[in-house]
Amino acid sequence: MTALVIDNLSHGFGARQALSQVNLSVEPGSFTVLLGPNGAGKTTLVSLVTGLYNAQQGDIRIFDHSIRRNPLPALASLGVVFQMPTLDLDMSVEQNMAYHGSLHGLSRREANERAGEELDRLGVGDRSRDKVRSLSGGMRRRVEIARALLHRPKFLIVDEATAGLDVAGRQLLLKHVRSLCSEGLSVLWATHMLEEVDPADQLFVLHKGQVRWAGQARELASGRTLEAAFLNLTGHAS
Numbered sequence: 243m244t245a246l247v248i249d250n251l252s253h254g255f256g257a258r259q260a261l262s263q264v265n266l267s268v269e270p271g272s273f274t275v276l277l278g279p280n281g282a283g284k285t286t287l288v289s290l291v292t293g294l295y296n297a298q299q300g301d302i303r304i305f306d307h308s309i310r311r312n313p314l315p316a317l318a319s320l321g322v323v324f325q326m327p328t329l330d331l332d333m334s335v336e337q338n339m340a341y342h343g344s345l346h347g348l349s350r351r352e353a354n355e356r357a358g359e360e361l362d363r364l365g366v367g368d369r370s371r372d373k374v375r376s377l378s379g380g381m382r383r384r385v386e387i388a389r390a391l392l393h394r395p396k397f398l399i400v401d402e403a404t405a406g407l408d409v410a411g412r413q414l415l416l417k418h419v420r421s422l423c424s425e426g427l428s429v430l431w432a433t434h435m436l437e438e439v440d441p442a443d444q445l446f447v448l449h450k451g452q453v454r455w456a457g458q459a460r461e462l463a464s465g466r467t468l469e470a471a472f473l474n475l476t477g478h479a480s
């Protein structure tokens with residue numbers, strides 16, 4: 243079953259149309275990239291998929307559950323990392339995890355066990371008693387990924403998670419999330435950074451609220467650099 247289906251989605255803020263007739267899907271176990279320059283509409287799309295806003299037009303289904311008609315099962319199978327960090331800086335890492343676990347109906351013990359596993363896998367298990375404020379930006383991002391996975395979602399949506407990270411930090415996060423796909427997780431990875439795209443990824447190029455290209459990244463590049471093809475699509479070709 244398809245992890246995410248976005249069907250003819252449109253949304254605006256006043257006179258500004260942020261998304262226009264967007265169609266997009268994420269296949270199970272795939273790492274799908276939503277690539278777009280600043281202002282393309284990525285965060286608006288993530289906000290609609292996560293139910294923060296109601297779409298003005300169109301349908302969004304997560305594992306065939308409509309966000310509008312059947313939000314509880316849709317959202318239960320979704321993990322999300324927002325562009326803006328949402329950890330409570332004055333709570334410890336494990337308190338943040340426990341809070342998220344309680345929102346998803348996990349017992350304290352279950353949440354602690356799973357948090358330990360996820361944090362260890364991301365190399366920050368030794369910081370679980372520390373306040374988030376004392377962690378570096380890269381560590382906080384890893385904690386956010388671990389938290390998003392705590393309730394074992396089948397679909398993870400990530401909005402510019404590597405913003406502000408150094409190259410090593412970016413690669414670590416990407417490698418980890420890609421490895422989760424081979425374990426069956428479906429991922430939608432929103433970014434404006436071309437270097438985060440792998441030729442084998444499914445790619446949707448968003449520009450000015452419209453999908454300008456969809457397919458495997460290596461097909462877009464064909465014969466050119468991905469950068470040249472992307473700049474051509476987004477109207478900045480030399």
Ligand SMILES: Nc1ncnc2c1ncn2[C@@H]1O[C@H](COP(=O)(O)OP(=O)(O)OP(=O)(O)O)[C@@H](O)[C@H]1O
Nearest residue numbers: 255258260278279280281282283284285286287434
């Ligand atoms: N709450 C809002 N009120 C008014 N306009 C908004 C709001 N949120 C987004 N927009 C507008 O919608 C358009 C798409 O913005 P969005 O934040 O979705 O883009 P983005 O691709 O996530 O950009 P970035 O890479 O800079 O984060 C922009 O023109 C933006 O100004």
